[in-house]
Amino acid sequence: MSFVKNSLSLYFIMGSQDCPHQDPVRVLEQAINGGITCFQYREKNSGLHMHQTVLLGKKLRRLCREHGIPFLVNDRVDLALILEADGVHIGQEDLPASEVRKIIGPDRILGVSAETPAEAEQAMLDGADYIGVGPMYSTLSKKDAGEPIGPDAIQQIRRQIGSDFPIVGIGGITPERTPQVMEAGADGVAVISAISKSGEPSEAARRFRQYLSGSTKL
Ligand SMILES: Nc1nc(C(F)(F)F)ncc1COP(=O)(O)OP(=O)(O)O
Numbered sequence: 001m002s003f004v005k006n007s008l009s010l011y012f013i014m015g016s017q018d019c020p021h022q023d024p025v026r027v028l029e030q031a032i033n034g035g036i037t038c039f040q041y042r043e044k045n046s047g048l049h050m051h052q053t054v055l056l057g058k059k060l061r062r063l064c065r066e067h068g069i070p071f072l073v074n075d076r077v078d079l080a081l082i083l084e085a086d087g088v089h090i091g092q093e094d095l096p097a098s099e100v101r102k103i104i105g106p107d108r109i110l111g112v113s114a115e116t117p118a119e120a121e122q123a124m125l126d127g128a129d130y131i132g133v134g135p136m137y138s139t140l141s142k143k144d145a146g147e148p149i150g151p152d153a154i155q156q157i158r159r160q161i162g163s164d165f166p167i168v169g170i171g172g173i174t175p176e177r178t179p180q181v182m183e184a185g186a187d188g189v190a191v192i193s194a195i196s197k198s199g200e201p202s203e204a205a206r207r208f209r210q211y212l213s214g215s216t217k218l
Pocket residue numbers: 011013040042044074075089090091092093094111112113131132133134142168169170190
């Protein structure tokens with residue numbers, strides 16, 4: 001579990017839909033240079049058909065492998081297996097976590113979205129290695145995101161599941177908002193547009209790392 005916990009501190013999530021003006025491979029390369037610790041490939045309503053999704057996924061997977069960054073795939077367990085991903089992330093409206101755990105086996109990472117203590121508890125019972133809690137703040141990266149639940153939701157979940165289980169906050173998180181999410185009990189922050197749409201992904205990732213290490217000049 002400590003491997004997952006350590007890898008969650010700066011969890012970059014991206015698909016081609018998040019990089020309207022740049023090559024997604026270059027964006028990931030820059031984000032890795034800036035210090036991300038985990039990556040999730042999340043193609044959503046991007047217009048790519050599955051062959052293109054696999055091709056891009058292979059390039060992103062290769063980049064992560066070269067830099068020792070865990071590579072996870074969102075939603076699509078088949079795509080995760082094709083890409084030899086380190087894991088998969090699923091939400092409450094995706095395949096049941098307990099079924100996904102059977103398909104990916106015991107050694108791959110299983111992430112599950114949770115908004116409430118009950119969902120968090122169930123995810124743990126279903127074999128999740130971490131949970132993603134959000135949306136923390138309003139987000140443009142997920143069209144069907146619910147109302148923001150804020151860092152308090154992490155505090156409530158922590159009261160239910162204890163301090164050991166890995167939690168990452170997600171949804172509208174900026175470098176400046178990172179301390180609030182971490183103080184609420186998260187092990188890390190998951191980020192899409194604050195890095196992918198920053199124009200300077202490596203600089204953006206570096207700023208998150210500064211706030212994560214508490215080394216910013218307040
Ligand atoms: N993709 C995600 N990754 C995380 C992670 F924990 F990894 F940060 N947490 C939450 C989500 C959202 O997952 P889901 O609810 O299925 O929506 P979508 O499939 O649109 O992403």
